[in-house]
Amino acid sequence: MEHLPITPPEGQRLAARTTILCCAVVLLCYSVVRAITVSFTWDESWSFLHYVIPRVYFQNAFDAMGANHHMLNVWGMIAASHLFGNSELSLRLPNLLAHAVFLYATARIALRSPYYIVSITAFLVLNLDPYLLDFFSLARGYGLAIGWMMLSLWMFTRYFTEGRQLKWLALAMLTAALSALSNLIMINYLLALATAFAALWGMDTLRGQGTSKRHLGVVAAGTALGLAATLPSAIALSQGGSLFFGCGSIWDCALNSLAEKLMYLVHYGWPARSILLVFFAFAVVCVTAVVFSAWRGRWMKELQVMLFGACVTGACIAFNMLQHVLFDTPFPKDRTALYLVPLILFVPVSGLVAWPRGSFTPGALGTVLALPLLLHMARSANLTHCVEWKPEGEVSKMLALISHDHLPLGKDRPVVSLSTSFESWGCLPYYQVRDNMQWLMATPREYPKPFATADYYIVESDGQDQVDPLNWELLYHSAATGTDLYRDKRMRALHRKAERIVLDMEAPDVIGRSNEQHVSGRFSVRFDAATRSTNRIYWVVPDTIPAGMVLIYGTGSTLQPEANNWIALVLRVARGQQELAMSNMGPTLEARYPGQWAKLAVSLVPMVDLLPGDTVQMSAWPMFDLNVMYLDDMVLSVIH
Template sequence: MRKFTLSSENIFYIILGAMLLFLITRQAIVSPITHDEVNTIDLSQRSVWDIVTYTDPVPNNHILNTLLLKAGIAVFGDSPLTDRLFNILFFIPFFIFAVLISKLLFNELWIRLAFVLMISLQPYLLDFFGVTRGYGISVALEMVSLYYFFLRLKSSEFRPLVLSVIFAALAVYANFTLMNYFIPLVFLLAFHSVMLHGKTQKKLIQKDIFLLLAVSVALVMLCYLPFTRMIGTNQFVYWGSTGFFTDTVKPLIISLRSGTEYFGWSHEKVSGIVTDIVILVFLSGLILIRYQKEKKYFLYSGVLLLSVIVYNHLQFYVLDIPFLNARTALFFIPLVVLFMGFCLQAVWHKNMTLSLVMSMFLSILAVQHFIRGFNVKSPYEWGYDETTYDVLNEMNDIVNREQIPKPVKVNCHWIFYPSLSYHIKYQYADVFELVPYHKDIQAESDARFYYTEAQELEKLSAKFEPVKDYGWRSRFLLKSK
């Protein structure tokens, strides 16, 4: 690891990292607990044994995240900020190791900047450091693993090998879909060990392979029960079986868009343009890499990305596990951006001006997208829960103004139930009584308030009238007539 100096580049990284940490923390403070977080919080109340063995086999149980959440609640209590505390903190190693990777692998300033900006200014990815889910934690651990993977390639020391595989295993424990990264990484580390030590140092090869096998076996033992219970209860129902591009690549790009408008373009067009840009950068690097003397890191990065994609296909065709969806495929971002960085470096060795233009274009694209796409009030994935506080405050004002006897019965569309139930429990338990969870439209409900989506208005109109609308009239708070 290079000695830290307070250069202008490092000052820029410190300011950028501090700004992003502030925005993530602010989002975690002001945004209500979301639909999926409530299930995770409920799971954290179970015993450690129940959590690690997946006794309740729901996909919200990202085990490492759930265990950290359980510890956080035990120490700090249950509140939106403390529930999300460890996720916020994991942004710090995520960003630090993004910078360290750039300094380890790229000699040119503009390529380093492009890499860091493309990695860290993804609004959709940053959202997961502000919610109590395992996705952000897993990508942070992946970043640490990647740094030590390339440090191993560079130094040939044993310690980076140990750290790379251990952090990769922890990433899997934070989010099981990182198994798509872990297995190809282990094979590449084993291959590198054989190539490094050759036939003359068999004991060193055996030492490396033993470590890789030991960590892999330990991980399999930890994951066996959760995996079998997830498969046995069909927890992959939200994934796809059409194809890798249709089910994984396109949804990931659309989600990375974070609802940002680009010239009125459709999701199809945006995903096509982004794919074309990535392919163009890849092709430029693949064509011009022959002019670069050092090709090892370029090749290992490309093979790692390709191996992860191949493994994802094998998992589908051999194990019948569907293709990943957007949020479960977030770990592809570091792998793709990393290889893009190597491609920009390959172009640099042949045409510095072209590489500079490409790096600046990608950097500007990342900056403007972050400015326009990051919503400090709510994570994009759960935007429908952004107004939970507003709805509760509006109902409370009406109750106080009209002196309605308490507790006041509240009904809602099923998608709003988890967030409302959490905040009613901790803030309005003596004011509101939430109707039990249901998925049908209860037009004859005796509730005083009904919070629902726009498409249910007509069926509820006989007994309820709108009080206020939210989200560009996509959600309505109704009151009994």
């Protein structure tokens, strides 16, 4: 029985191309808009501060945060920063380009089908994943890795279907190596490709149908190139304890975490893991139907791409399990397992698009696969947040409100204080540095402790029980993220009287006085291995001040050569020998402006009324003696 050729009629081909192009444009526009509207996340902010600003092209610190250096993403962010500035859209541009690559590759894969409906549904199956789309609008390595992965699968598709030309094999291995450079988890994908290709090449050779050894050599060379560029860093990160993110079990953690994020926290009445398993089970049904039909119709040779995809998927999972057994490497968790989803779906999709003309079955199977994804995408699409870092999705909007709402700054009120939930605090440094917000002093809440008293509060869902409805005014409610911005009415009333005490750097008795660097005057304090502290500032509460709320600020200017050391300002309130309150700040913005003078600030609102004779003390301490640092303009302000 001969099957009809796979080439579709020209009319259907044009209709499929037009429809897929329209879908691709919509999806790419969705990512571009999200790249503008969704706030920078904690991990993006970390990469910007520690890798992009200091131009760290190769990881040099293999600590707990070392794995945050996604090499190709960092290179792209640095290039975008240099060319287009430091806006969210600019820094996320590399992953937007990766989305365009992903859309191109999936469109070419889908358009192999002779059926209009199969081409459309195959494209939708590979693309309609809100969790996957999140990472194409973030400055992280996951989107880049998956984009290059899908392009490599398209190159392998061309290799197997267009006469096994060596150029497609070389391009496939090059793009796979770029995927590994984008995220180290993709080393498994690179190894899986080599393993699957070697297995199929060996089987073909045994049947006398194998290609020349040059093809195997190209795969070996591509794998060696990718490993040479990534494996040393992966080993160093593993030894440094950086690769701790993951799961200890497949069923209860790895699969659960991935399923919950794929469901985008949308509840359908079933456990997320059960829904995912049902969906994957139907994908297996599709593969089974393809194999059965190919066996009956004698077109099994058309399934080489599907077989290769299945081998790669199985090898990826096997390598993860092997690493866990041999090296105690955690199983992938949520975002580190995300690449497996389009890889798994590539298997049924490549089978359906290979189905020759003359049957309605592939269209029906593709529709059943795509329909739930389309409905889920409709419920999950948004322009406010990504599910992985949901609470901070609209923090940029809240910071803009604070910028326009805060009281005028001056000598008596030098900074604006912000007390924030922990997740939201992590993304703030990017905006503080980008917009030169040295006047904003942010303090994270230490759960389950209450929020430190401040001018403003960013409160996530887990902190709503700490809201003070009598004294806090709601400025903005983010219904999408569950995070709110409040203003403290009491702090706006504290402007009646201010005491200001300055440490005179010109005085000869100042410990560590130096004329090497200064902001004002001729001297500053020089901290080094010999000088580990300087004079403290004291203010004693006079008997002329009535009891009531007091706001204490400590400010200074600091200069440090590198970001690995900082100065901490400490405020203490004492009554005799008893300490009533204490606050310290470090590292803060001074650790993000290495090589230039930056503002340093700390605030304190004692929870008890101060009495005459109580003492307020301000001190400054260098964290380490690694290098020389300078402190100037040390001022204590008390507003009452």
